[in-house]
Amino acid sequence: MAQLEKLAALGRMAAGVAHEVNNPLAAILNYTEVLLRRSDTRPESLPTLLKIDAEVRRIRELLTDLLGFTRDVARSAGPVELPSLAMETLHLAAPEFKRRRVQAQLLADPDLPPALGEAQGLKQVLLNLLLNAAQAIDDRGGHVWLGVEEAGGRLFVEAADDGPGVPPELAGRIFEPFFTTKPEGQGTGLGLFTSAEIVARHGGRLRYEPRPGGGALFRFDLPRA
Ligand SMILES: Nc1ncnc2c1ncn2[C@@H]1O[C@H](COP(=O)(O)OP(=O)(O)OP(=O)(O)O)[C@@H](O)[C@H]1O
Numbered sequence: 001m002a003q004l005e006k007l008a009a010l011g012r013m014a015a016g017v018a019h020e021v022n023n024p025l026a027a028i029l030n031y032t033e034v035l036l037r038r039s040d041t042r043p044e045s046l047p048t049l050l051k052i053d054a055e056v057r058r059i060r061e062l063l064t065d066l067l068g069f070t071r072d073v074a075r076s077a078g079p080v081e082l083p084s085l086a087m088e089t090l091h092l093a094a095p096e097f098k099r100r101r102v103q104a105q106l107l108a109d110p111d112l113p114p115a116l117g118e119a120q121g122l123k124q125v126l127l128n129l130l131l132n133a134a135q136a137i138d139d140r141g142g143h144v145w146l147g148v149e150e151a152g153g154r155l156f157v158e159a160a161d162d163g164p165g166v167p168p169e170l171a172g173r174i175f176e177p178f179f180t181t182k183p184e185g186q187g188t189g190l191g192l193f194t195s196a197e198i199v200a201r202h203g204g205r206l207r208y209e210p211r212p213g214g215g216a217l218f219r220f221d222l223p224r225a
């Protein structure tokens with residue numbers, strides 16, 4: 001579990017860094033292009049500018065390859081049985097739940113049609129949501145519900161808890177990279193950012209809303225296989 005958490009944290013860290021590095025890279029490419037187009041740029045500077053352009057593009061490609069930062073899941077996507085994926089993830093999070101006296105429940109019809117997606121990525125999303133819920137509940141004890149249902153030809157996954165929920169004034173920021181309310185060294189603030197990115201790659205959207213009755217509720221949709 002500890003090893004898995006470390007790996008997941010490393011992945012989230014890398015994805016966040018890639019996101020932050022991509023913006024300045026895009027700016028450098030823009031400025032280089034401006035200089036390349038300007039008529040008063042000295043001709044002897046052109047080869048240097050072209051080299052800058054090529055090297056920056058190389059970094060960008062490297063990041064893309066390294067992190068699979070592409071909005072296209074078509075290549076690796078396949079049918080995913082969400083109830084059993086949810087079950088596996090609950091097992092992974094079980095030690096954390098036990099430590100914090102959290103009771104977890106899965107609400108899913110086993111006959112649901114499969115979703116179209118990348119099992120590994122979706123598992124990471126579920127694990128992020130479950131660990132967030134457990135961490136929010138702290139060690140006061142509480143409940144976590146994981147639900148899967150079908151509506152209007154799409155699959156909906158819900159992760160809810162009866163912890164403190166997100167303070168309304170912070171709710172608009174929780175999907176930002178590096179946004180965390182956890183003490184230093186305990187959260188990188190990349191869990192939700194990365195999860196939203198993975199869901200978006202599937203053509204879905206991850207949202208937060210306060211849970212009726214108290215706590216947090218995260219919900220996302222996926223296409224059917
Ligand atoms: N279930 C929840 N209940 C209450 N607050 C939550 C919940 N899930 C997320 N949050 C809030 O959103 C913030 C961002 O969550 P996110 O998963 O992105 O980062 P993190 O958990 O702080 O760090 P990590 O990168 O380790 O996941 C949290 O710090 C917390 O304040």
Ligand SMILES: [Mg+2]
Nearest residue numbers: 128132191192
């Ligand atoms: Mg988190």
